[in-house]
Amino acid sequence: MERKGADMSFPPVILALPDWIQECCGDPARSFPEAGERLRLAVELARRNVERDTGGPFGAAIFDLATFRLVAAGVNRVIPESCSVAHAETMAIMLAQKRLGTFDLRSAGDFELATSAEPCAMCYGALPWSGIRRLVYGATREDVQAIGFDEGDKPPDWARALEARGIEVVHALLRAEAREALECYRNRNGRIY
């Protein structure tokens, strides 16, 4: 017992979404049959995350493609959680996997990740491990970089590499709406990192 005090102690990592997420996502029985509706929720999450000052200007949502229902949501939590891994996409992936009790969403069905902006290099690398079947994003790399964020170094043919792994990619849907959330962050002088 005496050695205990001298041991390294690592409490669990705890990563939470802001409280307003629940009301933003609404009725869990709601169906989102159109890709535009699904992405619009991700963009709305990004926009509210800026307005509520609860993280960076990025939102994501994972949908079950059999029922078109929302399975998990995510927003960027890097600053509030002191965690560079806590991007909107990774938060949504982790929450969906915890909810379904599997590290591989493919074992539970076909799922889509809708994200307000093109994934950074980390989130891109996370996609094949997550088991999602389709990626839909709004703002492009250029839009993200235009407000000062860094997207990291992805392979130049990143979308083709995902397609080769059986992950469909839908590019720059609702781009103008998605860009607005980014611009809102810049106009508020949100911290760039």
Place this chain on the structure above:
Amino acid sequence: MERKGADMSFPPVILALPDWIQECCGDPARSFPEAGERLRLAVELARRNVERDTGGPFGAAIFDLATFRLVAAGVNRVIPESCSVAHAETMAIMLAQKRLGTFDLRSAGDFELATSAEPCAMCYGALPWSGIRRLVYGATREDVQAIGFDEGDKPPDWARALEARGIEVVHALLRAEAREALECYRNRNGRIY
């Protein structure tokens, strides 16, 4: 209040290391002045994670390069935590950042990430955001793939891209020892994903 039951509810994501980590890491005052010693701890974490059946055959550790002390440890927790993001490197990064209270380790000093195997595409993408200054790894991509794991699609010049961002990369240190942890996992018919 009546609407509450109908709202989406997302409990926090909780990711924990196995209990044996504390004793494996030992005295927090211990100094690890040699890169080989530091990497050896990461390899030992990988090996024990296999032996204790607490995750995949990967270990990582973050050291303060001013004191050469351990700041955080990580092991692969994908299966036990139902979380594809819970690689050894991301666990160590998240724990170090939580401990130091910052999403950017550069704001707290110079830190090294020692990892038992070459980072996958996700962990590679996570490195620039983490604020680490140096990456040291043991087993190579080929070693990892030889036991059936997928490393994902990194840019071909990934190490140069890190160096361009001010992150030094030390390749394949203690490769033979590091490979042993991988082979131990294969010999036990550990689950490949």
